[in-house]
Amino acid sequence: MTMRVLTVDDEPLALRRLELILAKLPDVEHVGSASGCREAIAKIAELKPDTVLLDIKMRDGTGFDVLSRLPEDGVPGVIFTTAFDHFAVRAFEAHAIDYILKPIEISRLRAAIDRSRDRLAAADAREQIAQMRAVIDDLRAGYHEQGIRQRDDELWLRGTAGALTCIQRADIDMITAEDDYVRLHTASASYLLRGSIRAAQADLDLPEEEFVRVHRRALLRRSAIASVRRSAGKGVRVILRNGTDVGAGRVYAKKLLRSLPAVG
Numbered sequence: 001m002t003m004r005v006l007t008v009d010d011e012p013l014a015l016r017r018l019e020l021i022l023a024k025l026p027d028v029e030h031v032g033s034a035s036g037c038r039e040a041i042a043k044i045a046e047l048k049p050d051t052v053l054l055d056i057k058m059r060d061g062t063g064f065d066v067l068s069r070l071p072e073d074g075v076p077g078v079i080f081t082t083a084f085d086h087f088a089v090r091a092f093e094a095h096a097i098d099y100i101l102k103p104i105e106i107s108r109l110r111a112a113i114d115r116s117r118d119r120l121a122a123a124d125a126r127e128q129i130a131q132m133r134a135v136i137d138d139l140r141a142g143y144h145e146q147g148i149r150q151r152d153d154e155l156w157l158r159g160t161a162g163a164l165t166c167i168q169r170a171d172i173d174m175i176t177a178e179d180d181y182v183r184l185h186t187a188s189a190s191y192l193l194r195g196s197i198r199a200a201q202a203d204l205d206l207p208e209e210e211f212v213r214v215h216r217r218a219l220l221r222r223s224a225i226a227s228v229r230r231s232a233g234k235g236v237r238v239i240l241r242n243g244t245d246v247g248a249g250r251v252y253a254k255k256l257l258r259s260l261p262a263v264g
Helices: 012-023 037-047 063-068 087-092 106-121 124-145 197-203 250-259
Strands: 003-008 028-034 052-055 075-080 099-101 155-158 163-169 173-177 181-185 190-194 210-215 218-221 225-230 236-240 244-248
Touching: 003 012, 003 037, 003 106, 003 210, 012 197, 028 037, 028 210, 037 052, 052 063, 052 106, 063 075, 063 106, 063 181, 099 106, 099 155, 124 244, 155 190, 173 210, 181 197, 210 244, 210 250, 218 244, 244 250
Parallel strands: 003 028, 003 052, 052 075, 075 099
Antiparallel strands: 155 163, 173 181, 173 218, 181 190, 210 218, 225 236, 236 244
């Protein structure tokens, strides 16, 4: 049975990554995408997908808003995607609701779609929607108490071994590339995830204005930089507050030096 999947996310890079992953899965057809709540509701009505990959936090609302407006008949299966929601993670696990943590890995997505296919075959997608609606009020209350501070709250990471680790988004000082993976660096630890630097920055919702690229394989948080020193040739060395020494390539070094508010 071919699963017709609609993707919903307000980050273009996240949508593109989902599209590429879905293209690798057998018996899966990516029927379209939406970049916000209103568009998602319209696309669900128009395309009638079997399953929707639904981001939780978007610019014009939340995935819960989309869910609350789905019709009672012909409801699709819903798989939430999230990079940050510890309230949601606890609620979803308690009610056996499917969710995937960003950055999304193909094995995790394949398993979630397979479960959605099984539910569709058993005609219990409506029961899944009823379960999700039962926890919406609690989740919304949790977000309200948080002020939905997406960029300042906890970040739940699923490592390459599948374990969940909680860190503070504000503690990420550096992201480095390692072949098909990226490593998130805090002052005291590092965490390996699959993906590229650009995809990680988008998926983890790291503000572009707070980070600076110093190398094609290194992205630094501006506030973590302690000093910048010229090195041999035309490059520079960037020293972080925790003592980490990072080399900046020539092109990136020029842009970095121009961007620093130097005086004197």
